[in-house]
Amino acid sequence: MEQDDITLLKRIGDKEMAAVEIFYHRHENSLYRFAFKKLNNEFEAAEIVNTVMLEVWNTAERFEGRSKVSTWLLGIANHRIIDHLRKRKHNHVAIDEIDPIADEKDGVDMHKVVAAAQTRRFINGCLRKLSGEHKQVMELLFFQEESYEEIAASMACSIGTVKSRIYHAKKLLKKCLEKHLA
């Protein structure tokens, strides 16, 4: 019978290798995608997954159940990604409350946007052009299907910042898609 995450964490707290193996295979995909969206580097994303899972091995018993296990995990991953980028002196770490965005005018032709959005190639290309933070927030919103509150917990920011990032990500995507049919 498949065990829930809370039971698995208790077993991991008791240092059961079999439990961490199940836990790893259950969560590696979402963790890897989350890290990859930010880092855009498969080796670094794999490094983050490994670091987070080692942290789970060492601290599983500290999980207090205040959030979903997946939110807790992505929160750890978010911190490790920020640490990783700081070490590299990456200048793209935005942990402030305001997103740095290009000064774009608001108006877009939604007919063109919707038409371009129907073409997978266009929308994939535009999604790839987003910054790491914008990619992450869209990933959490539409792949993980997290609520605004859960995204805020995962990304260690306010709900207002989450909404702001989603707003700007959408705006940049619309601009990008509009250009395809310009």
Add this chain to the structure above:
Amino acid sequence: MEHEKIIALLPPYLNDQLSVVQRDFIRHAVNENQSLQQELIFLQSIKDSIKSENIRPPGDWGWRRLRRDILAEESKPGHIDPAKTEHNKPSWWKGIAIAASIACVVQSGYMIQQDSAQSKSYHMLSTVELENTVKVQFMAGVSESDIRALLINLQGNIVKGPSAVGIYHIRFEDRQSAITSLEISGLVDYAESAQK
């Protein structure tokens, strides 16, 4: 409701996270407003694209690497297993330890009183136990926690060992399938029936 608030509810609407009332409200609003329809199509396209994006996680090699790192960490000198610390021990362990000690003393006294004629039954019991027992030598560097995890997984119990050369006698419900599982676990040098 303000237009921007409805826009903010469209992602949870797509993710089916709204209440029935909210959902009906949004559905009605979208039906009545072309810009909301366009926004919804746009968001659905983003969601479909993200969902179908093929990003492959490390998979088995990632797991093997993690396992190696965990084993390395566990075997570090001075490493303290939090699961074994005094703080984390359940409160009832002392009672069980005392009860086990008393049982051991009583059993020892009883056995000393047995005459040598009864040694036959003791020998027979051992033979029955041996039928389901496997001799196992684990690879060098395999940690105790790793062995424990494997035995829990295979429902095995250590009945003897490790010997001076590191051989365990482990009893399983199904000896033959246990030997197969042990051999493919990547943790043992050899596993064979203890009954010759």
